[in-house]
Amino acid sequence: MKVAVSTVVLFVLWVAMTGSFDPQELSVGLITAAVISMIAPGVAGPEPKKWLQPKRYVFAFIYLFYFLYAMVKANLDVASRVVNPRLPINPGIVKVKTKLKTNAGKLALANSITLTPGTLSVDIVGQYLYIHWIDVKSPDIEAATQEIVKGFERFLEVIFE
Amino acid sequence: MVYRALGEFLILVGSLFLFLAGIGLLRMPDVYNRMQTGTKATTLGALSLIMGVGIYHPQWFFKTAIISLFILLTNPVSSHALARASHNKGIPLAKGSVLDRYAEDKERGLKEAENDS
Numbered sequence: 718m719k720v721a722v723s724t725v726v727l728f729v730l731w732v733a734m735t736g737s738f739d740p741q742e743l744s745v746g747l748i749t750a751a752v753i754s755m756i757a758p759g760v761a762g763p764e765p766k767k768w769l770q771p772k773r774y775v776f777a778f779i780y781l782f783y784f785l786y787a788m789v790k791a792n793l794d795v796a797s798r799v800v801n802p803r804l805p806i807n808p809g810i811v812k813v814k815t816k817l818k819t820n821a822g823k824l825a826l827a828n829s830i831t832l833t834p835g836t837l838s839v840d841i842v843g844q845y846l847y848i849h850w851i852d853v854k855s856p857d858i859e860a861a862t863q864e865i866v867k868g869f870e871r872f873l874e875v876i877f878e
Numbered sequence: 879m880v881y882r883a884l885g886e887f888l889i890l891v892g893s894l895f896l897f898l899a900g901i902g903l904l905r906m907p908d909v910y911n912r913m914q915t916g917t918k919a920t921t922l923g924a925l926s927l928i929m930g931v932g933i934y935h936p937q938w939f940f941k942t943a944i945i946s947l948f949i950l951l952t953n954p955v956s957s958h959a960l961a962r963a964s965h966n967k968g969i970p971l972a973k974g975s976v977l978d979r980y981a982e983d984k985e986r987g988l989k990e991a992e993n994d995s
Contacts, residue, residue, distance in 0.1 A: 796895070809971070
């Protein structure tokens with residue numbers, strides 16, 4: 718099971734990277750993926766059956782657009798601060814709490830936070846993230862969590878948990 | 879050649895964001911704020927540059943999409959590592975910063991801070 722799933726995952730990655738459907742390349746890719754999966758079945762993550770649930774892919778697809786929107790908004794926000802002669806910043810490091818438990822989920826959350834509106838993940842300890850915020854709206858853990866984490870967590874919960 | 883125009887437009891937008899990131903690096907007061915402009919603007923700038931090239935030359939599209947994916951995964955990780963390292967080294971936040979929960983919790987010990995709810 719684990720071997721089969723990781724073979725498929727690696728094979729899809731191979732096809733995407735070579736970008737060719739030549740039978741020779743495809744067969745070499747399939748053999749390579751199978752051998753790697755037999756040596757290291759862990760590449761598909763601790764729970765390979767998660768790869769088989771279509772709901773995760775649908776949410777990942779929606780999340781991509783939500784994330785791109787948030788990222789463009791973040792860039793316009795930071796750009797407007799940079800060109801503003803008064804440099805309107807109000808920085809500080811806040812602490813927020815996440816419900817996500819898997820490592821992949823936390824990685825995706827921390828990366829998304831770093832790439833979006835004025836926030837930068839500094840450290841992660843258990844369920845808590847320390848975030849440098851360019852414009853601190855509230856020092857409170859609950860309020861900051863609501864502001865920074867909730868939007869992403871809705872999607873990431875379904876994709877990774 | 880609509881797709882060529884779109885590719886050129888994306889390349890232009892990408893270089894504009896990279897330019898703004900450069901200005902941000904010069905203007906921001908401390909290392910953490912510089913990291914903010916340095917990560918966000920360069921990631922979007924590099925992404926739209928690379929995707930612009932991918933649209934301009936459609937046969938490269940899949941490869942540029944994969945490169946963008948790796949940039950999206952690795953760029954924030956490196957900036958996170960830099961920010962964490964500078965905080966552990968003791969580089970202070972700029973004057974006018976409102977709070978620093980990370981420093982407070984480090985004084986108490988991060989392991990204990992993990993337990994309160």
